[in-house]
Amino acid sequence: MTADFRFDLLAQDQATQARRGRIQTARGTIETPIFMPVGTQGTVKGMLPETLKEIGAQIILANTYHLYLRPGHHLVEQLGGLHRFMNWDRPILTDSGGFQVFSLGDLRKITEEGVQFQSHLDGSRHQLTPELSMEIQLALGSDIIMVFDECIPHPAERSYVLASTERSARWAKRCRDVVPPGSAAALFGIVQGGMDKELRQRSAAQLRDIGFEGYALGGLSVGEETALMYDMMEFSLPLLPADAPRYVMGVGTPENLIEGVARGCDLFDCVMPTRNARNGFLFTRFGKIIIKQARYRDDAGPLDPDCDCYVCRNYSRAYLSHLYRSNEVLAAVLNTHHNLHYYLQLMGEIRDAVAAGCFADYRRSFYARRDLS
Amino acid sequence: MTADFRFDLLAQDQATQARRGRIQTARGTIETPIFMPVGTQGTVKGMLPETLKEIGAQIILANTYHLYLRPGHHLVEQLGGLHRFMNWDRPILTDSGGFQVFSLGDLRKITEEGVQFQSHLDGSRHQLTPELSMEIQLALGSDIIMVFDECIPHPAERSYVLASTERSARWAKRCRDVVPPGSAAALFGIVQGGMDKELRQRSAAQLRDIGFEGYALGGLSVGEETALMYDMMEFSLPLLPADAPRYVMGVGTPENLIEGVARGCDLFDCVMPTRNARNGFLFTRFGKIIIKQARYRDDAGPLDPDCDCYVCRNYSRAYLSHLYRSNEVLAAVLNTHHNLHYYLQLMGEIRDAVAAGCFADYRRSFYARRDLS
Ligand SMILES: [Zn+2]
Ligand SMILES: [Zn+2]
Numbered sequence A, B: 001m002t003a004d005f006r007f008d009l010l011a012q013d014q015a016t017q018a019r020r021g022r023i024q025t026a027r028g029t030i031e032t033p034i035f036m037p038v039g040t041q042g043t044v045k046g047m048l049p050e051t052l053k054e055i056g057a058q059i060i061l062a063n064t065y066h067l068y069l070r071p072g073h074h075l076v077e078q079l080g081g082l083h084r085f086m087n088w089d090r091p092i093l094t095d096s097g098g099f100q101v102f103s104l105g106d107l108r109k110i111t112e113e114g115v116q117f118q119s120h121l122d123g124s125r126h127q128l129t130p131e132l133s134m135e136i137q138l139a140l141g142s143d144i145i146m147v148f149d150e151c152i153p154h155p156a157e158r159s160y161v162l163a164s165t166e167r168s169a170r171w172a173k174r175c176r177d178v179v180p181p182g183s184a185a186a187l188f189g190i191v192q193g194g195m196d197k198e199l200r201q202r203s204a205a206q207l208r209d210i211g212f213e214g215y216a217l218g219g220l221s222v223g224e225e226t227a228l229m230y231d232m233m234e235f236s237l238p239l240l241p242a243d244a245p246r247y248v249m250g251v252g253t254p255e256n257l258i259e260g261v262a263r264g265c266d267l268f269d270c271v272m273p274t275r276n277a278r279n280g281f282l283f284t285r286f287g288k289i290i291i292k293q294a295r296y297r298d299d300a301g302p303l304d305p306d307c308d309c310y311v312c313r314n315y316s317r318a319y320l321s322h323l324y325r326s327n328e329v330l331a332a333v334l335n336t337h338h339n340l341h342y343y344l345q346l347m348g349e350i351r352d353a354v355a356a357g358c359f360a361d362y363r364r365s366f367y368a369r370r371d372l373s
Helices: A049-054 A064-069 A073-078 A082-086 A098-102 A130-140 A158-178 A197-210 A226-239 A254-262 A272-278 A310-314 A317-325 A329-355 A359-371 B049-054 B064-069 B073-078 B082-086 B098-102 B130-140 B158-178 B197-210 B226-239 B254-262 B272-278 B310-314 B317-325 B329-355 B359-371
Strands: A006-012 A019-025 A028-032 A034-036 A060-062 A092-094 A108-110 A115-118 A125-128 A144-146 A186-191 A214-217 A246-248 A267-269 A281-284 A287-290 B006-012 B019-025 B028-032 B034-036 B060-062 B092-094 B108-110 B115-118 B125-128 B144-146 B186-191 B214-217 B246-248 B267-269 B281-284 B287-290
Touching: A006 A329, A019 A329, A028 A034, A034 A329, A064 A073, A064 A098, A064 A125, A064 A130, A073 A130, A082 A092, A082 B317, A092 A130, A098 A108, A098 A115, A125 A130, A130 A144, A130 A158, A158 A186, A158 A197, A186 A197, A197 A214, A197 A226, A214 A226, A226 A254, A254 A267, A254 A329, A254 A359, A272 A281, A272 A329, A281 A329, A310 A329, A317 A329, A317 B082, A329 A359, A329 B329, B006 B329, B019 B329, B028 B034, B034 B329, B064 B073, B064 B098, B064 B125, B064 B130, B073 B130, B082 B092, B092 B130, B098 B108, B098 B115, B125 B130, B130 B144, B130 B158, B158 B186, B158 B197, B186 B197, B197 B214, B197 B226, B214 B226, B226 B254, B254 B267, B254 B329, B254 B359, B272 B281, B272 B329, B281 B329, B310 B329, B317 B329, B329 B359
Parallel strands: A034 A267, A060 A092, A092 A144, A144 A186, A186 A214, A214 A246, A246 A267, B034 B267, B060 B092, B092 B144, B144 B186, B186 B214, B214 B246, B246 B267
Antiparallel strands: A006 A019, A019 A028, A108 A115, A115 A125, A281 A287, B006 B019, B019 B028, B108 B115, B115 B125, B281 B287
């Protein structure tokens, strides 16, 4: 454990695996379960940091791959770190860059040492290794660093999944060597193993042997059936230490968050609320609204009558429809605000429900409201 | 005069024609001289209304042509008017739509009745008349309505300028007939006459004969030399009633604002601070910053060390450079915020200087700071 990092389990649901916890970091407290807005390039697209705080963001995620390529981690470090650079003083979790690099397809090549790849920006050649990923994340000043691993595509041959998962475990050890316990940043291991339970179990055991401040499930939400994803969560999460935070990476829809919590997950991140917002897909308690649909053009009502966010208090669906059709900057700003508010409010309600011992009821009413639409 | 509209001249500079005034409207007070941010499509691009207020925006301009085509003035009226639609409760000035329609080139045809044109959005055919322009602006719920006129291109034949200016005067009368004194909205006449002093004088006299709550100079900042523009202001502004507000349309740079005030102008509008912001051109007391220049990539300093705006207090030039290069939504948001703050702060300083009787000194120091760069 780092001096400043600590996780306390505050409540455990009786009917499900849902947990209410608290992570303490040098940059403040994170009440779990929590959703982390994604700030890919050192900004959560269209959101001021102050607004993120107003709607309850406790921690955001930044992307190592993007910041390494532009503006560069040395520059960010020289300018005082990512927090100062982007004017965000609460915790930041950085991913390892692995996910983006492995997504480059023909532009990358994997060796034991790391991954050679070409920049999507200018085609320049780079090699990302576990050590470099740690160096970048440390230079950025991340509060929670993720180990460098391969996010295995789905479907994949068992032999490939095995080899990749083993290599990721060796890489995880190399990451731990660079960021040992007691470092300024916490280091999270990532369970791989594809959709193979035996390999998931093996991966979890290897990571526990190394020992991390927190544990993540990687390689989910990569195109598999939702039922399979839930099955993998259900199987894998209990393999992880109960006294450390658990993070399911890249997940997901509001339903996925509810189900992830029910299976014992504490942390989530996903581009869905922010990316969907820019595409005019808006989340409400009763389901999704596609703002470009003709029916909203003259709709004087708020996006979600039950939502008390700034957007729903001040603007009509008709205005949001107009901004979206007019391709206005404010469309992205307001839609993102509402969607992130929805996600963060949902997590706050989940936390309250778990703490009050009524998460199962909350889960039922969550689905009941959606079924009405 | 409308019941709610009134203009008071609070101070008159001794050395120049600069005036300090106050406009009262049903939706609040406007301290002049003032700059009006442009909200073309029912939004000042990238700015929340609350932020506009924070940085001192007292009145904004909206475009009749754009709102007529999308979402349509009937819809806006049905939704409670433009103020409610866009969540802005301070005064709104609407232009007449003439400027945009006349800019359509081959897509428009002028008759005594009005202008036939094709929409730039979908090619649909429309006719905009003085009466329709009034109907649209009234439906939007504008506080200050502009007469429908032709903004004459430069250069133009004298015979064309004469005919156009005469027609605009007849149109101005038709507008006054639809929006008579005592209406809920104020109506401003627009002096045309091209770059011909005799025609400017004739236009001003015709408008004074009709009588308006305020007067504007149109047809400036249309490509003429700056010296000619100042000359036309200097000649035309004194032709207008001293007890009514004077508005120079579509002007301009910070220097233009200073010189416009010196010649007796009270109101300005221009897309420059907002459009330039989106293109990475930023205004400071010591001149312009082009944020994409390589020198700003690692510049830890604020955009303008003398600026106390939210952007300059919280972000470095390096971060703004990164956002711009990364084509991030926040680049437009932050750059627009700073540029509008600069314009509104400049006007506030001008007002203070005129009130304190030291506008000439202020004007000198304004140029001296810029010469240092
Ligand atoms: Zn909302
Ligand atoms: Zn500033």
